[in-house]
Amino acid sequence: MHSPAANQTGGPSVPVSLGRLDGLVSLASNVRANIIDTGFSVDAMARSFSAKGLTLDDLVTLSGGHTIGSAHCTTFGERFRVDANGSTVPADTAMNADYAGELIRACSAVNNTVSSTAAVDCDEGSASRFDNAYFANLLAGRGLLRTDAVLVQNATTRATVEAFARSEGSFFAGWAASFARLTSLGVKTGADGEVRRTCSRVNG
Numbered sequence: 001m002h003s004p005a006a007n008q009t010g011g012p013s014v015p016v017s018l019g020r021l022d023g024l025v026s027l028a029s030n031v032r033a034n035i036i037d038t039g040f041s042v043d044a045m046a047r048s049f050s051a052k053g054l055t056l057d058d059l060v061t062l063s064g065g066h067t068i069g070s071a072h073c074t075t076f077g078e079r080f081r082v083d084a085n086g087s088t089v090p091a092d093t094a095m096n097a098d099y100a101g102e103l104i105r106a107c108s109a110v111n112n113t114v115s116s117t118a119a120v121d122c123d124e125g126s127a128s129r130f131d132n133a134y135f136a137n138l139l140a141g142r143g144l145l146r147t148d149a150v151l152v153q154n155a156t157t158r159a160t161v162e163a164f165a166r167s168e169g170s171f172f173a174g175w176a177a178s179f180a181r182l183t184s185l186g187v188k189t190g191a192d193g194e195v196r197r198t199c200s201r202v203n204g
């Protein structure tokens, strides 16, 4: 079986194993500790990835998933602050000024609060194409989420971003390897799992 989403939008074809079982526990309280918040630093993301056996290179590579799709304005509100004059300005001076203006326009609701329904492409210019433009955008100060933008502020992750921006082939090869690792984390077999009848709850 091949992972379809990346492939159907122009990305690499990645073989994935079939038949993994769902877990026997389904608790909302288990989720938060296992996912990265958009406010995380590179170091905090590296710790989360490392706890799952994934590297800093995997972090940069898999963040490239943001080459497709969009994010709601509420998920990157932290990229902006209100200055002494009451104007909304980027919290991070490395954000491209034109890009900041575009985001502010796209997200401003009528009453001047951040729109909760509006969404913006994660990879401006080619959000429906799985390509390496996401990495060039990061280098140009056009990363959307805070967790995307910080990848160019750490020397190690920046070097990988630069390599992927130069070579789409190296991003695609890295993606295939990292995605395969991602899909093989914590695989449950035999009595450790089940096939759920409803995805969000255990059979019982």
Ligand code: HEM
Residues within 6 Å of the ligand: 036, 037, 038, 045, 062, 063, 065, 066, 068, 069, 070, 071, 072, 073, 075, 122, 145, 147
């Ligand atoms: C590194 C930590 C990550 C964080 C903090 C993060 C966060 C987010 C957030 C906040 C959104 C917007 C959701 C919304 O507003 O509806 C998003 C969208 C998305 N993310 Fe991530 N993400 C991360 C890693 C990944 C990875 C590893 C992949 C793929 C392997 C991925 C693929 C996507 C895709 C495809 C979308 C667009 C979804 C859509 O258009 O409906 N993300 N992510």
